[in-house]
Amino acid sequence: MILGVAIAAVALMFTACGGSTRMTKATSTRVDLAKSIRCIPTLATLDVRATRVTATAYANELESLNAEEQKQAVVAKALATVNGDVMLAPQFSTAKGPDGKMTSITVTGYSASIKSFRPMTEADFEFNPDAELLQARTPDRVALNTLTVAEMEYSAKKSVALTPVELVGKNEESALKLAKEKMLRQEKMDVLFGEQYTVTINNGAVSAFTLTAFPGKYATYRKTNKREMLAVKPSAKPAVFYQTIAADIQPVAPRAQLKFGTGNTQATESELKETARAAALKKFNADFLLNETFYFDYQDKVITHVTICGTPAVYANFRPLQKDELVDAKLVPFSGEAASAVGEAPAGLFDSLKNLFKKK
Secondary structure (H helix, E strand, O other): OOOHHHHHHHHHHHHHHOOOOOOOOOOOOOHHHHHHOEEEEEEEEEEEEEEEHHHHHHEEHHHHHHHHHHHHHHHHHHHHHHOOEEEEEEEEEEEEOOOEEEEEEEEEEEEEEEEEEOOOOHOOOOOOOHHHHHOOOOOOOOOOOOOOEEEEEOOOOEEEEOOHHOOOOHHHHHHHHHHHHHHHHOOOOOEEEEEEEEEEEOOEEEEEEEEEEEEEEEEEEEEEHHHHHHOOOOOOOOOOOOOEEEEEEEEEEOOEEEEEEOOOOOOEEEEEEEEHHHHHHHHHHOOOOEEEEEEEEOOOOOOEEEEEEEEEEEEEEEOOOOOOOOOOOOOOOOOOOOHHHHOOOOOOHHHHHHHOOOOO
């Protein structure tokens, strides 16, 4: 700093005396080696309960939510009753009043708790020799570092509550942001996974807020190799994949045929299918119907009866999927409605799963 002031003073003196000043410029290239760091995806091992859990959320609890948010809310309510983290094979049933408006939504499914976390390995996915490397040398790069990856470590589930002082002037969104920051600071961690929170609002103000989550951190930085890079595909941000859970299908009754009258309502085929399916599953205490079929009777373009046929069955023997087992693409975990209920599945999870069973 002193040298800079001196130089400026000398330059000013020459200028004042009518002399000339010569300036020299220099440029330098900065190479940021940390830009190529990726995170090894994390596998969360699950412990699935063999008994179903159910919960009902009513219209006053679900107002202002869209259809997907309503399902997420009732799933969260069910999981809270058993301290669960994930719901498998959820079934949703919607009740409507005489005016056709939704009065409640009920969910039934199998809850699972996260037992532990571990980094994914090559053994978890098929090696893809045709994939391109994410890191390659280009003409404008003056230095290359060996590709570094970070393995993530997640701790047990933690909980943090905001104090009345911390809640002053906070709405639900800002309280959630503060609770996340507080947990990361207290646990000395980098990321949170599986966040759930409870909030109490009195007279429009947040009076209580509690957050639970699995805190995680960047634990191990190490060099990776081409095979691991192509097989596991480390991501720029921490990623957690749920362990793939297999379940056997067990019929609980012979193929059944149930016929229901509709009362000549203006209900659509889709609505009547949902109602008939819910009644059949309740009657047989089943999870789904194998080879489900519907028939409709019409009178003056109005459906008078709906008939549902199928073999009642349940999911049984939950366990981690083994390498020598085959999966049914129509019932694979995280497909369709289940994915929206438990959180979006990692892209390409099922495709990678199918590759696992291809002949080498």
